[in-house]
Amino acid sequence: AVEPNTVKVEENLLEGSSSRSSEGCEIFAIPEPAEELPKVSVVKRGSLKNVWDKKHSCMFCFKNVNKMSTHLQRVHKKESPVKRVMAMAKGSYERRKAWAELLNQGDFKHNYKVLKSGSGQLIPRYRTKNKSAEDCVVCSFCKGLYGKSLLYVHYKTCSQRKGTANARGRKGEAVRQGSMLMPLPSNVSEGFFSHVVARMQKDDVTRIILNDSLIVKFGERKFCATECYTASYISTRIRELGRLLKVVRLKTDMKVSTLTQALHPENLDLIIQSVRELAEFNEENHHFRKSSLALRLGHSIKKCASVLRAEAIKIGDEELVEQAKRFDSLFSGNWFDYITEIQSTSKTVFNQQTQKKQNVEDKPKMRKKMKRQPWSEDEINAVKRHLSDCIVTGMVPKKAQAMKAVAAEPCLRSRSWHNVKDYVYNLIKKTKEK
């Protein structure tokens, strides 16, 4: 195990934040070399012995300090929070609790900075041998960083939480509350984050997606066309792209690490190879085991190329415009010939797909795959507000009615009109049975 070197961390952090400071357009420029890709790790426990090497980040000067209360009293005694604690009786429970609170605040500020900049080491409340950044979440009361699986244990004893109104929460409430406090990646809009990203599994694919501005932009565009796509449909599509990028990264040893880089005329073969690998292409009979995945990826890549071109025009990067344009024409020529000639079965699917609108074709498929999402109180109330007539009269709502309800209520955004209709249908059935 590598012994964490906290001084190094601070250097990394500063470098990371300065190179990413001018947000917005620069994310679409060709990114930095692979070694400097943002990385977030968690400080690990060094040895089995209880060594006093655990450092915390000071909330005032961001220095890494061993004994926080001593440091605060020596260096920051003029700050009012420190003054307040110093006035408390020495050795009292109150005083200890207040010191812990200041300590957590410093660590929280540090952790927030690390997550926002995307590089550095997180300081957890308790160190373990192996904890990844995805496993950690902040306690929404004391701001300490805990492992997700153990946050509920901490919740029972959290000193800041005692005596607050919501003594008992729903299952998973602690983690949900905590993740709201963590910073959003700077390139993700809030609505897209809460409806699509927050529901996704927190794994390496999700991290790849969030670190790739082009995939995020692609997802946001789908999300803005909300009428036709459900949140789970969008997340499936962007996860496919994330998996593709993961394969591309592995194949090139991280030399090509973003989708923007991958969509280069030179990398066309690389993309075709990667899609073949993902969709399990059989060299012998020239057959994709997952032909629909290959087709969907083809459409997504084409769409991404046009998104890239639009964004490049927006920021006035002539070179990137040219790159995207050339890739698009090459890809459209090669790829679709390639796929359709090789595989007659997918050709029929392909033709169907181009003839019909995608949403019409894909929706029923997606519905089967969708995980059951329990209806929240807000959602139920929203449905009742709009479709009370249907519920009272026992008439199942028509498509137009259901769509109107979905469009009117922001909280129903993640539901399709099918979901709403089915919900009302079940509600009517239930009342009839009584």
Ligand SMILES: [Zn+2]
């Ligand atoms: Zn300090």
Ligand SMILES: [Zn+2]
């Ligand atoms: Zn807590």
